[in-house]
Amino acid sequence: MAHLSRLEFTEQELETFFRDLNNILVHFEKLDTLDLSNVSPTSHITWTSPPVNPDQPVEWGREEEVMRAAPKVEDRYFIVPKIVDKQEG
Amino acid sequence: MTAEEMKNYRVSDYRRILQKGDISPRELVKIFLERCSQWEPFINAFLHLDAERVLRQAEEMEKFPPADEELPQLFGIPVAVKDNICVSGIPTTCGSHILENYVSPYEATVVQRLRRAGAIIFGKTNLDQFAMGSSTESSVFGATRNPLDLSRVPGGSSGGSAAAVASLEVPLAIGSDTGGSVRQPAAFCGVVGVRPTYGRVSRYGVVSFASSLDQVGPLSRFVSDAALLAQVLSGEDPLDSTCAPYPPFSTSDIPSYEETRKMRLGIPREYFSSGVDRSISEEVASAVEKLAKEGFDVIEISLPHTDFALEAYYLVALAEASSNLARFDGVLYGKRAQGVKTLMEMYHRTRIEGFGNEVKRRIMLGTYALSSGYYDEFYLKGMKVRTLVRQDFEKAYEACDILLTPSSPCFPFKLGEKISDPYQMYLTDILTVPSAMAGLPSLSLNCANRDGLPVGLQVIAGPFREDRMFGLALFLEELLSVEPPIPAVPDVKEGDDE
Numbered sequence: 001m002a003h004l005s006r007l008e009f010t011e012q013e014l015e016t017f018f019r020d021l022n023n024i025l026v027h028f029e030k031l032d033t034l035d036l037s038n039v040s041p042t043s044h045i046t047w048t049s050p051p052v053n054p055d056q057p058v059e060w061g062r063e064e065e066v067m068r069a070a071p072k073v074e075d076r077y078f079i080v081p082k083i084v085d086k087q088e089g
Numbered sequence: 090m091t092a093e094e095m096k097n098y099r100v101s102d103y104r105r106i107l108q109k110g111d112i113s114p115r116e117l118v119k120i121f122l123e124r125c126s127q128w129e130p131f132i133n134a135f136l137h138l139d140a141e142r143v144l145r146q147a148e149e150m151e152k153f154p155p156a157d158e159e160l161p162q163l164f165g166i167p168v169a170v171k172d173n174i175c176v177s178g179i180p181t182t183c184g185s186h187i188l189e190n191y192v193s194p195y196e197a198t199v200v201q202r203l204r205r206a207g208a209i210i211f212g213k214t215n216l217d218q219f220a221m222g223s224s225t226e227s228s229v230f231g232a233t234r235n236p237l238d239l240s241r242v243p244g245g246s247s248g249g250s251a252a253a254v255a256s257l258e259v260p261l262a263i264g265s266d267t268g269g270s271v272r273q274p275a276a277f278c279g280v281v282g283v284r285p286t287y288g289r290v291s292r293y294g295v296v297s298f299a300s301s302l303d304q305v306g307p308l309s310r311f312v313s314d315a316a317l318l319a320q321v322l323s324g325e326d327p328l329d330s331t332c333a334p335y336p337p338f339s340t341s342d343i344p345s346y347e348e349t350r351k352m353r354l355g356i357p358r359e360y361f362s363s364g365v366d367r368s369i370s371e372e373v374a375s376a377v378e379k380l381a382k383e384g385f386d387v388i389e390i391s392l393p394h395t396d397f398a399l400e401a402y403y404l405v406a407l408a409e410a411s412s413n414l415a416r417f418d419g420v421l422y423g424k425r426a427q428g429v430k431t432l433m434e435m436y437h438r439t440r441i442e443g444f445g446n447e448v449k450r451r452i453m454l455g456t457y458a459l460s461s462g463y464y465d466e467f468y469l470k471g472m473k474v475r476t477l478v479r480q481d482f483e484k485a486y487e488a489c490d491i492l493l494t495p496s497s498p499c500f501p502f503k504l505g506e507k508i509s510d511p512y513q514m515y516l517t518d519i520l521t522v523p524s525a526m527a528g529l530p531s532l533s534l535n536c537a538n539r540d541g542l543p544v545g546l547q548v549i550a551g552p553f554r555e556d557r558m559f560g561l562a563l564f565l566e567e568l569l570s571v572e573p574p575i576p577a578v579p580d581v582k583e584g585d586d587e
Contacts, residue, residue, distance in 0.1 A: 005411065005456040006418065007449055008437040020450060021457075024512050028400050031470050034477070041472030042479060044301045044331070045287045045528030047552060051334045053327050065194030071425035078420055083432050 090120055092257055096575040100166055100260065100314045107165050114147040114165035118209060121167050125212075125258045127578045132234045132243075134253040136172045137180050138212035143167070146209045161207035162321060168203050169253045169262035172213040173220050174305065175294040176200050183296050184218045184228030187423045187443025197294025198326045199263060199305050206321045211259050214249030218445045219414065220265055220298045222246050223273060223517045226508050227447050234504070235278060236576045237541065241501040244274030244517075247308065251278040254308050255574050261318055262308045267298050268402050269496075269521025271306040272533040276496035276545020279535040279574040281315045281562070282308045284521075286553050287528030288333035289319075291326035299409035300331070302402075302525055310573035312534060312566045316340045316559040323555075335553065342556040349560040353386045355489030359395035360520055365498040372537040372544040373495045379568055380493075388489050392481040397474050398523040403515060404458050404471030405526070411455025417443060450511060479527040486551045491561050495520055496533035496545030524549045530558050535571050543574070 002009055009017060063076070072079040090112070106112050122140050129135060150165055170176055173183045175193035182188045200210060217227045225233040225248025235243040236256035243252040247264025251274035254262050264271040266284040275282025283306040290305045297303060307318035317340060324337030344352075356377060361370045381387045419425035419439030426438030444452070458467035485492060498519055507514045524531045529549055536546035546565070550558035 001453055001457055001460070004460065005449075005452045006415070006436040006440055007444075007452065008441050017450065017453065020511055021454060024403070024450075024454065024515075027512060028404065028467065031397055031400055031474055034394075034397060034474065036470060036473040039473040039476050041469055042475040043472055045479070046331075047286075047288060047333050047528075048335075050330045051325070051327075053330070062194050069191060069194060069422045071419060071423070080420055081429060081432050081435050 092124070092575055095120070095257060096573065098260070099311050100163065100317055103166055103260065104160055104164060108160055114150045114209070115144060117165055118143050118147045118167055118211075121211070121259055124256065128236065128256045128258050131239055131579050132236050132252045132256060133231050134214055134233050134249040134256070134258060135169070135212045136182060136184065136215050136228070136230050136249070139179065142179070143209060143211055150207070150209075155207070161205075162317060163203065163261075164207035166208050166261060167211040167259045168208040168318075169211045169214050169250055169259045170200060171216055171247050171250050171262070171264045173216060173265060173296040174200060174263065175296070176210055176213065179213065181213070181296065182230070183220070184216045184230060185443060185445065185448070186229050187417050187439070189229075189424060191423050193294070195294060198291035198328060199322050200294065202321055203263075208261075208321075214247070214253055214262060214264075216249055217246035218448050219296065220246040220267060220270055221410070221447050221451055223269070223514050224502075224507065225249060225274070226504060227445050229445060232504055235501050237279060237543065237574055238501065239579060240503055242277065242504055244277030244497070244501060246270040246274075247282075248274045250308050251275050251280055251282065254278070254280045254310060256576060257310075260310065261314060263305055263318070263322070264308055265295055265298075266304050266306050266525065267302045267406060268525050269518040271308060272521045272531060272545070272547060273497050273517060275308055275533045276535070276543065277501040279538070279543030280308055280310055281312055281532065281534050282306065283315050283319060283532045284525065284530065285319055285323060285338070285555060286530045288331055289323045289338060289530070289553070289555070291329040291332045293326055293328040297413040299406040300413065301409060302406055312532075312559060312562045315532070316343060319555060319559075338555045340559070343563065344556060344560040346564055349564045350384055352491050352557060352561060353388060353489040354380060355388050355390040355485055355492045357390050357392045357395065357485065357492055357494060359392055360494035364516070364519065365495055366500060368539050369495045369498070369500070369544050372539065373493070373546050376536045376546055376565065376569060377493055380565070383568065390485050390488055390492075392485060392523065394474065394477040394481050395523055398478045398526055399515065399519050401471045401474035401478065402518075402522040402526055403454070404467050405475060407451045407455035408458045408468045408471070409455070411452045411459060414448070414452055447511065475526050478523050482524070482527045482529060490550070490557055492549040494547045494549065496547040497521070500539070500542045520547065528552060530555045532558050532562050534562055534566060535573070536565070536569055537571060
């Protein structure tokens, strides 16, 4: 789960986290007492069908500021560590 | 102008003296800046407060006063902004390490609306990291303290905004409410806090926690000021498709006292259960009694799924949070861990260094609730219970127009009291979560003081019925005449001891 969450813990941290998470999860069992077989889920509260905007590109002109907020950039690119390792033949 | 003189000033009063020229915008902001320099060492409500920037805004207003005779609604009025709402050119940290140095290139719609109404963007207020918490203790920049009692928390997550208003560092502030993050701190600090109907206010430029629940709302010392602020903030926004395409809320829609008196008031019995501090239940019940004496029709009703709302809320909110917070990966914004060699290592190290424990806990729980093997067991179940909670309210509003409940099950607690027990902390939201799940407008106002600590009363209305909500809240405010707090600036010695 930590990997799926893109997080990392030491053994000791994991122990505390598991204890905390289990203490919380146990309360969710309360929901098992409800009969939910004929209930439809609500994922979002909507009062009307969402408005649709025309798909028109607009000039924004603040690209530089966006790039400035990134930790590592070169020209107009975001720089990240190597993604694919070179495989030996 | 002294604090004693200002304590009963509403926005309309500030506007009057500005309009008459009795005081200039610069003079007015200087008074509030002076309050901040007195209070900040004790309460730490602000994460970012740039006096020069504030004075510059005031100066601009003096240089270019609005052409029309009538000043804009918030002309020259300082408004504090919670630090998960983007103001361009100044930091938006969310109280976290990962966004410590983040300066937003754009501005939230709500901030633009404040500017258009003439408000002075005063500074950014403290919050629980990423708005996840109920005490404003989890900010990496230190906890905010409750100005009414410095040993206690101001509530959260909009604790900075509530504390700033309660200490009169500012007359108005905005916060965000996902499950009670405006109303609970308002209750803890004895001020007014509002969660508008879901979709009333744009979320554009607000750092997302749980997108189906987040709403921006006002905090103020008086109900009329909160209503005015709600009017300024609300209205459709092409940049947020969840913002309802309805006309903005208008204060002119608020019913007269005579009309208000005809409202049927529902008292949901589940909100007065054993989990609620008895003094709080008593004070709220006594306020209801006073309304009954005024001729209101008071009906006891039941919202049978109240007891399940908190668990369902946490499933839904954390699932959404885990997905929303996936964007903080060290690529586009915020901090990146140093010395990482691979992409995966960069993700892991950046997030582990950048997020606090509660945020990690919530991401883990949310990821778990959404994982393929547990989706039905957790997230889907949360969404189904949400339907039941919503239906409870729909049924209740067939019998009444307004629901009245306590805002919080407990009084403001001591710093450190609940931080080590996450579930105990979650329980403090138990009375504000259900209406958030149903997307309903709700307001907390101070209905009494017990041993110097405030008691919040919650007014919940049907969807888009802010008019009724404010109508009843105004009536209550006048009926109960509980004065807004004006705590004395603490003794320096006492502060040193803290």
